[in-house]
Amino acid sequence: MVRRVVVIVLDSLGAGHAPDAAAYGDEGANTLVNMSRVVPGGLRVPHLQALGLGGVTAEEIVGCPRVERPLGSYGRLIERSAGKDTMTGHWEMVGIVTREPFPTFPGGFPQEMMEEWATFVGVEGWLHNGVASGTEIIARLGEAHVRTGLPIVYTSADSVFQIAAHEKYFGLERLYAICERTREFLNPHRVARVIARPFVGEDRTTFRRTGNRRDYSLSPPEPHALTQIRDGGYGVTGIGKIYDIFAGSGITRALRTHSNREGMEILGEELRTGRPGMYFVNLVDFDMLYGHRRDALGYARALSEFDEQLGEVLGVLDEGDVLIITADHGLDPTWHGTDHTRETVPFLVYHPGSEGIELGVREGFCDVGATACYALGVQVINGRPVIVG
Helix, strand or coil: CCCEEEEEEECCCCCCECCCHHHHCCCCCCHHHHHHHHCCCCCCCHHHHHHCHHHCCCCCCCCCCCCCCCCCEEEEEECCCCCCCHHHHHHHHCCCCCCCCCCCCCCCCCHHHHHHHHHHHCCCCCEEEEECCHHHHHHHHHHHHHHHCCCEEEECCCCEEEEEEEHHHHHHHHHHHHHHHHHHHHHHHCCCEEEEEEEECCCCCCCEECCCCEEEECCCCCCCHHHHHHHCCCCEEEECCHHHHCCCCCCCEEECCCCHHHHHHHHHHHHHCCCCEEEEEEECHHHHHHHCCCCHHHHHHHHHHHHHHHHHHHCCCCCCEEEEEECCCECCCCCCCCCCECECEEEEEECCCCCCCEEEEEECCCHHHHHHHHHHCCCCCCCCCCCCC
């Protein structure tokens, strides 16, 4: 009998362009394979390899070839939702398919909308209001921000309203409060996420973003896999930014983190308690620190560090557990631009004591939540579960 389901999202670890990738300008993108080709010696991920990662793509992942008898079941998932962002990917994992993409603002937010926003949240103005790289914008405008006290507003190719502000001179709690008001203001506009982007430092040479980022998402429609599991009497623990992505929907306990390493350490501590339920983990460093910065070597190094910690987590699991490893979208660090890439994602399912099988290419990230629900004995409302337990 399964008592615990662990879902680890390797944020942005795509596994090859999706069938509709050409519509997004992403045909040829492959986060796993292309990254492995530019890293000297390829990837070093023995635990992921043992679970079957080498078999998820038709092309060889350098350093992680297919193994004959993997410990886990392995395949890929095709996203059904419109878009290639964090929120739509995670929402689809729990059974919510987003048919209409969330609005984006490649030219910045309309002037009238910004003026209404400033009045609503209680600021005298703003800096920038356009598409920008987070690290670049604080280097360019950080000193003006400190001098004027005006928040830096920017967006990206995703449906996001990002606010950067200095933790010391603007105030972290003030930034959070403004982001909460911004979330309320943007609900009618269907902007998917508001992101607080705090930074520290004394000048453009020392400004750096901190780990105190927070996301404020639209509330997902219910029911979904997390509410099903919660209503079935299980705890649902969100580790990392999971609580933020779902605006708390279905989450019974939230544990925030500042890094991939901290997220995996917390997961290990939680599993050692033996508490039944679902543990949903997002590891955002792959996306935030390496994918968007097109740092393939850093991405590969972070994946190797995760794999080392994964070995410790595998040592805690027993026949009452199911482990699922997947991703929410792609972000090929060898690709052009700095945007996410429309890709399939890995789907690894490990149940100690069960033989791993090939799962093939499956339609829908919903199979993640469906598998979790099936394993815990609650009703599956969307998706095709992998039969475990």
